[in-house]
Amino acid sequence: MAHEVASIPGDGIGPEVIDAAQPVFDDVSDRFGFELELTRYDWGSERYLESGSMMPDDGLAELAGYDAILLGAVGHPDVPDHVTLNNLLLPIRKGFDQAVCKRPAILFDGVESPLEGYDGGDIDFVVYRENTEGEYADVGGQEHPGHDHEVAVQSAVFTRTGTERIVRAAFEAATEREGRVTSITKSNAQAHSMVFWDRIVEDVSAEYPDVTVERLLVDAASMDFIRRPEEFDVVVASNLFGDILTDIGAIITGSMGLAPSANVNVTGEYPSMFEPVHGSAPDIVGDGVANPLATILSAAMLFDHLGESEAGDAVWTAVTDQLADPDAPRTPDLGGTATTARVVEDLRTRI
Numbered sequence: 001m002a003h004e005v006a007s008i009p010g011d012g013i014g015p016e017v018i019d020a021a022q023p024v025f026d027d028v029s030d031r032f033g034f035e036l037e038l039t040r041y042d043w044g045s046e047r048y049l050e051s052g053s054m055m056p057d058d059g060l061a062e063l064a065g066y067d068a069i070l071l072g073a074v075g076h077p078d079v080p081d082h083v084t085l086n087n088l089l090l091p092i093r094k095g096f097d098q099a100v101c102k103r104p105a106i107l108f109d110g111v112e113s114p115l116e117g118y119d120g121g122d123i124d125f126v127v128y129r130e131n132t133e134g135e136y137a138d139v140g141g142q143e144h145p146g147h148d149h150e151v152a153v154q155s156a157v158f159t160r161t162g163t164e165r166i167v168r169a170a171f172e173a174a175t176e177r178e179g180r181v182t183s184i185t186k187s188n189a190q191a192h193s194m195v196f197w198d199r200i201v202e203d204v205s206a207e208y209p210d211v212t213v214e215r216l217l218v219d220a221a222s223m224d225f226i227r228r229p230e231e232f233d234v235v236v237a238s239n240l241f242g243d244i245l246t247d248i249g250a251i252i253t254g255s256m257g258l259a260p261s262a263n264v265n266v267t268g269e270y271p272s273m274f275e276p277v278h279g280s281a282p283d284i285v286g287d288g289v290a291n292p293l294a295t296i297l298s299a300a301m302l303f304d305h306l307g308e309s310e311a312g313d314a315v316w317t318a319v320t321d322q323l324a325d326p327d328a329p330r331t332p333d334l335g336g337t338a339t340t341a342r343v344v345e346d347l348r349t350r351i
């Protein structure tokens with residue numbers, strides 16, 4: 001069966017890591033005997049600077065027919081982030097109802113954690129981040145500038161449907177893992193949204209008597225991601241808290257350059273999108289040293305999603321083999337001196 005995938009390299013190191021991942025698509029489709037067509041869309045900040053828009057007006061309609069989307073990164077030093085992100089990445093997540101964001105945080109063998117005393121395998125959890133509403137809802141925002149008492153209002157919206165969906169996805173995942181869910185809130189301060197969230201966790205947890213539930217406030221959770229990361233299994237959090245916690249999850253497991261993610265449309269009505277957790281990394285753009293592995297692991301999650309789990313496993317295993325090999329090339333974020341291209345060249349010999 002032929003799979004059609006849209007690729008949106010985007011900005012900064014986005015095109016570097018997507019170009020690096022491209023041959024991996026060719027390798028797995030050859031090896032596992034399926035057709036895979038990758039169509040590239042040059043949407044992003046360069047387009048915005050030339051034409052005033054990040055993507056065409058009918059961009060979502062254009063993407064709707066694909067089986068999946070692979071995205072690099074969005075964000076450019078010459079364009080405000082709220083413009084670039086609210087006109088490309090976030091409309092795709094929201095427009096395609098990609099409500100469940102899965103972000104694994106795994107300390108792979110051969111990778112050094114900045115936390116002392118942690119070896120490969122010691123950290124292995126997954127964050128389920130609510131991905132379409134919450135603090136990113138962008139509803140009823142107001143600014144009243146131009147006088148001495150300026151006010152800006154940014155509302156958060158939590159629906160029962162959206163909250164139940166992410167919480168249930170986390171409990172389901174826990175049944176396939178170690179049976180532990182940690183729910184992150186700030187219900188000591190946010191008496192509406194987060195108390196509502198707690199209530200939904202309680203309701204859903206009643207359906208999963210074999211799953212144990214821990215509740216943590218986000219400030220304490222940030223500390224515990226550093227202090228006792230080995231104790232987490234499935235972590236479920238709102239859009240903003242999940243965003244922040246997954247950068248912590250990435251760095252304690254070695255690098256932003258190793259953290260993959262899946263933005264899943266659970267109804268299957270629209271394509272899901274796969275992308276690294278990291279951004280466009282303007283500090284290293286053009287140096288040819290961006291770590292491509294977060295994107296390649298995201299591609300492995302994409303293959304799984306398409307039902308090509310042999311291909312997904314082969315790519316995931318090739319990456320873990322490479323990381324475990326002390327003689328393999330590594331990019332500077334992992335303490336090496338290799339280029340992006342060299343890492344991919346070596347990886348291809350392992351697929």
Ligand code: NAD
Nearest residue numbers: 073074075076081256257278279280281283284290291333
């Ligand atoms: P960032 O993730 O781009 O970079 C943070 C740090 O991690 C930098 O030091 C960077 O060099 C390093 N890093 C990131 N990816 C790496 C990789 N693959 N290999 C090696 N090192 C890597 O975060 P930032 O600097 O806060 O944001 C830069 C821009 O990206 C901003 O415009 C931001 O809005 C945007 N952003 C986009 C996304 C996305 O498209 N999904 C995600 C995060 C940030």
Ligand code: IPM
Nearest residue numbers: 074085089090243277278279
């Ligand atoms: C991420 C990013 C995005 C987010 C930004 C760029 C809007 O940080 O994917 O983690 O907050 O979701």
Ligand code: MN
Nearest residue numbers: 243244247277
């Ligand atoms: Mn983020």
